[in-house]
């Protein structure tokens with residue numbers, strides 16, 4: 001039975017309006033992108049608005065180290081607002097299951113994160129001291145399972161005694177082992193650096209080859225090492241999937257892959273090739289300084305609003321600040337001879353071996 005009261009006609013008109021709105025919403029959902037994807041985009045856009053724009057712009061404006069610190073502080077403060085997971089794909093305030101993020105939104109968010117990190121670390125660079133491709137190759141092999149600082153403290157002695165592949169190829173292994181002892185795994189590393197030096201002399205005329213397929217044939221050289229050398233000694237784009245890179249890209253939900261080769265391919269597909277080398281530095285620097293394995297300093301993180309993992313670490317800004325490492329926490333970087341851009345930005349070189 002229909003309604004008999006005088007308001008009946010009005011109610012019907014209102015009902016028609018609601019039905020039309022519902023239909024139009026349904027149409028949008030079925031014909032265009034899914035409502036969930038749109039919601040994910042909106043979340044991303046809102047995160048971008050809340051997010052590190054200030055950090056990026058302040059740093060880009062060239063305000064120096066103080067400006068960058070302020071940017072980190074500002075972004076960290078806004079990061080608190082992201083505690084409920086503003087980034088797409090993060091659990092929302094309602095506690096509902098994470099919404100899927102569209103491919104487009106993921107690419108936009110990933111590139112946004114890289115831009116923010118580039119603003120925070122405009123001077124990012126390889127943290128191994130080197131003067132030529134041979135030194136970088138050897139230093140990268142030595143850096144497995146130890147810090148770049150330890151390698152930087154060790155290589156001056158090694159290269160003073162064996163400056164070229166020809167010298168190291170004919171070195172006495174026991175003498176090299178003694179020099180490399182502080183780097184750990186010194187016997188295996190000695191075998192690798194002598195072996196790769198021999199291969200360079202015998203197969204490449206004493207020169208480091210500039211091709212991936214040649215580099216990975218050298219003893220102790222995998223794709224990660226090869227990309228470090230290609231990217232930083234030859235200017236050829238490469239993604240360096242080290243332990244920091246693996247941890248961070250998974251926290252950011254850039255990929256669910258766990259094998260380095262697959263991570264490399266998945267992340268590489270989100271960025272233009274020309275960005276790969278610097279992207280690797282930005283991610284690794286962030287992993288070393290702020291987004292640590294055990295206690296990420298979320299409350300002091302410039303990309304908190306874009307990060308689905310915000311809250312995995314300390315969210316209180318004051319407590320988070322104490323977790324910062326290297327120059328952002330008042331400690332030096334890892335290079336004994338850092339690039340000028342790093343020094344100009346207020347970075348501090350590592351202390352020489354034996355210094356307090």
Ligand code: SF4
Nearest residue numbers: 291296298301304307
């Ligand atoms: S998990 Fe890492 S990247 Fe994400 S907010 Fe925390 S410190 Fe930042």
